[in-house]
Amino acid sequence: MAKIKTPDQTSKREIIHAIAAELFREKGFRATSMRELAAKVGIEAASLYNHIEGKNELLISICFKVANNFTQKMNEVESMDSDIISKIEALIRYHVYENVYNYKDVYVSDREWRNMEDPELSKYREMRRSYRKRFTSIVEKGISRGEIKKIDANTAVMIFLNAIAAVDQWQRIVNKVSSEELENNMVTILIDGLRK
Amino acid sequence: MAKIKTPDQTSKREIIHAIAAELFREKGFRATSMRELAAKVGIEAASLYNHIEGKNELLISICFKVANNFTQKMNEVESMDSDIISKIEALIRYHVYENVYNYKDVYVSDREWRNMEDPELSKYREMRRSYRKRFTSIVEKGISRGEIKKIDANTAVMIFLNAIAAVDQWQRIVNKVSSEELENNMVTILIDGLRK
DNA sequence: TTTCAAAACTAACAGATGTTAGTAATTGTA
DNA sequence: TACAATTACTAACATCTGTTAGTTTTGAAA
Structure with missing residues (x-):
């Protein structure tokens, strides 16, 4: 046979995806042009197509990887047997975690998903919508149980999701503050507020 | 002479800028292509250049209009003679206001500024950095005065700025909740937190 | 050493892009 | 009505885009 590919840990396909996320x-x-991506990988643009299907596939792959992660976490949290505040805290901590350790993909999926086309675009939109809705339901249950103030649940969820999506600034802060400390700050500010 | 331009309220240049913001x-x-922009304006692409300098100018104009607005507001707030919480509340309310009534420009300046080139890019980055820094200083003063919990001021500011930048989702919510109610929700959640 | 698939290369395509040149139409003013 | 500036148009440019075709190189298995 031939060239079974010695996967020195990561296949070239994975390398391309990683560098694409970085550039995107x-x-x-x-x-981001395919020629630029290729240059950073160290090959010619045409050679990329021995490993991937095309530019769109790269974006689709990144977006759905992230969306699936968050959906899975939401499944876990919903089935947690705990009070509402704890569930929200778990979600916040997971967002921080993903934004710190997986920030390139998370950032791209958050800011660049509009560049997808149907049918993926519609499917992605639906996943986002569903995630928000499930998050909102948790907040609403917290309100009806008296654990949470009577605020507009949609607004609260929107604040949370966006508060957490500041990926490009995270890195700067993470260098000063530890990831755990960052999580604690986030939880404190968002759940208990600023006022002493 | 000739054609002194009957400015039926808005010049064509302003119309082009507005439609550009919408498309961006x-x-x-x-x-967004110039041909697409031109079609939406109702003229040919080449005709755009009778009114504007080029595509980059459109982005630059939008970004700095917004940046100048926020900088000016920061000047006002810094010279306010009030407690720190009130200053932060004033900033939050201004962000909400801008995001509701000027959302196209705000959104573009927030998400598309990376497409500028030097020297504007550097200048814009510096304005953003400065704004964040001044916001952070206010929070830090609040902490040292005991008005605000001992949290990391950078994290707090980052949460605030991003919580507020959810422009595309604002509109959906504003249709259900009034702008004033939205401001109140924001202030409550960010300053006093979620917990009852 | 031969073999053959994987993966690199060169060359080129067809289409879209921002922009310019040159020209014709429009329109308020004289 | 005639002038002249403004603004629209058509045509074209040079460049960049993602991608394909066809070919050569590579490197492990036989």
Whole structure:
């Protein structure tokens, strides 16, 4: 036979995906060319197509990897047997975690998903919508149980999701503060507020 | 002479800028073509250049308009003679206001500024950095005065700025909740937290 | 050493892009 | 009505885009 590929841990396909995420994050999906990506991988643009299907596939792959992770976490949290505040805390901590350790993919899926096309675009939108809705339901249950103030649940969820999506600034902060300390700060501010 | 331009309220240049902001918001700067913009204005692409200098100018104009607004507001707030919580509340309310009534420009300046080039890019980055820093200083003063919990001020500011930048979702919520109610929700959640 | 698939290369495509040149139409003013 | 500036148009440019075709190189298995 031949060239069974010595996967020195990571296949070339995975390397391409990783570098693509990096470039999409830095410059945006549209502003990143296949020639630029290829150069950073160390091959010619045409050679990329021995490993991937095309530019769109790269974006689709990144977006759904992230969306699936968050959906799975939501499944876990919903089936937790605990009070509502703890569930929200778990979600916040997971968002922080993903944004710290997986920030390139998370950032791209959050800011560049609009560049997908149907049918993936519709499917992705639906996953986002569903995630928000499930998050909102948790907040609403907290309100009706008296654990949470009577605020608009949609607004609260929107604040949370966006508060947490500041990926490009995370890195700067994580270098000063530990990831755990960051999680604690987030939970404190979002759940108990600023006022002493 | 000739054609002194009857400015039926808005000049064509302003119309072009407004439609550009709309398209940049919907599809992104890179994904919006001059031909598409021209079609929406109702003229040919080449005719745009009788009114504007080029595509980059459109983005630059939008970004700095917004940046200047926020900088000016920060000047006002810094010179307010009030407690720190009130200053932060004033900033939050201004962010909500801008995001509701000026959401296209705000969104574009927040998500598409990376597409600028030097020297504008550097200048814009510096304005953002400065704004964050001044916001952080306010929070830190609040902490040292005992008005605010001992949290990491950088994290707090980052949460605030991003919580507030959820422009595309704002509109959906504003249709259900009034703008004032939205401001109140934001202030409550961010300053006093979720917990009852 | 031969073999053959994997993966690299060169060359080129067809289409889209921002922009310019040159020209014709429009329109308020003289 | 005639002038002249403004603004629209058509045509074209040079460049960049993602991708394909066809070919050569590579490297492990036989």
